[in-house]
Structure formats: structure tokens, C-alpha cells
Amino acid sequence: MARADRRRAAVPSARARARHGRAGRSPITGLHLPLIHTRRDLFDTTVQSTAEYLVDLWPVELANLQLDVAPMPDQPLTVKGVARWRVEPERHRVVLFRIPIERMSRLHRDDDWHRRLMVESCVFRAVGELIGKDPWELAPDRFRHH
Numbered sequence: 001m002a003r004a005d006r007r008r009a010a011v012p013s014a015r016a017r018a019r020h021g022r023a024g025r026s027p028i029t030g031l032h033l034p035l036i037h038t039r040r041d042l043f044d045t046t047v048q049s050t051a052e053y054l055v056d057l058w059p060v061e062l063a064n065l066q067l068d069v070a071p072m073p074d075q076p077l078t079v080k081g082v083a084r085w086r087v088e089p090e091r092h093r094v095v096l097f098r099i100p101i102e103r104m105s106r107l108h109r110d111d112d113w114h115r116r117l118m119v120e121s122c123v124f125r126a127v128g129e130l131i132g133k134d135p136w137e138l139a140p141d142r143f144r145h146h
Contacts, residue, residue, distance in 0.1 A: 039102060039115075040098065042112065042115070042116070043069070043098050043101075043102065043119055044069060046116050046119040046120060046123075047067065047069055047096060047119060047123055048067075050119070050120045050123040050124070051065065051067045051123060051127070053139070054123070054124070054127050054138060054139070057138065057139055058131065058138065061131045062127070062131065064092045065092060065093075065094070065127070065130075066091065066092060066093040066094070067093075067094050067096070067123075067127075068093065068094070068095045068096070069095070069096050069097075069098055070095050070096070070097055070098070071097070071098055071099050072097055072099050072100070073086065073097045073100070082097075082100045082104060083097060083100065084096070084097055084100050084101050084104075084105075084122055084126075085097060085101075085122060085125075085126040087126060087129045087130045089130060092130070094123075094126045094127060094130055096119075096122060096123065096126060101118065101119060101122050102115070105118045121135070124138055124139075
């Protein structure tokens with residue numbers, strides 16, 4: 001009798017989402033713990049650490065930097081292409097658009113390290129556009145390999 005009770009407890013509830021006739025799957029960390037990391041968390045962490053690095057290198061120029069992340073740009077339908085970021089010099093603000101950067105960037109190797117480099121390069125290019133510098137000028141020593 002106890003065995004039947006255990007089997008009954010393992011059956012998913014009616015609230016579980018069925019997909020292709022299978023019951024919904026729970027995250028590997030369990031129902032009560034947050035996920036270890038998501039692509040969104042990795043993106044936000046990369047943007048934040050890159051911005052802190054640039055502010056340390058350019059404290060005067062980037063003293064009032066406001067760096068935001070939005071999912072998608074709100075651009076008119078007449079505009080061709082999809083923006084990866086928007087620079088607002090009057091507000092000293094840069095808005096990075098996460099979904100176009102993540103999904104429309106062409107990586108020669110699709111792994112966490114290359115995705116992180118793509119996000120960093122977008123932050124460098126957007127901040128460079130904001131302060132009128134070439135992205136390579138922002139941190140020249142970072143790319144020198146001795």
C-alpha cells in the first residue's frame with residue numbers, strides 16, 4: 001500500500017504544463033530555489049562589470065554615466081535594421097537592447113565566453129559613441145598581449 005502512495009505522489013498535478021504529452025519539468029535546482037544563472041543574469045552581470053571597468057578607466061568622462069538594459073528597441077517600422085543600443089548624450093545615458101545583442105549577433109563559436117565578449121564589445125562601442133572615442137581607445141592596454 002505504501003508503494004502505491006509513493007507512485008501517486010510522483011504524478012504531476014493538473015496545474016503542471018503538459019508538452020508533447022509529457023508533464024512539465026521542474027528546474028534542476030528545485031521548486032523553491034532560484035535558478036543558478038540565466039542568460040539574462042549573465043548579460044546583466046557582464047554589462048555591469050564592463051561599465052564599472054570603463055568608469056574606473058575614464059572617471060571624469062563617465063562620472064554621470066547611466067547605463068540601462070531594455071529587452072527590445074522601440075523604433076518606428078520605417079527604420080531598417082534593429083538597433084543594438086541607443087545613446088542619449090544630453091542625459092549621459094546608454095540603453096543596451098538585450099534581445100538583439102544576444103540573438104542577432106553572429107558568433108564564430110557559441111559559448112559563454114564568446115557571448116560575454118560580444119556583450120562587452122557592445123558596451124565598449126556604445127560608451128565610445130557616447131564620449132566620442134573609438135572603442136579601442138577606451139582600454140588600449142586590455143587588448144595588448146605581451
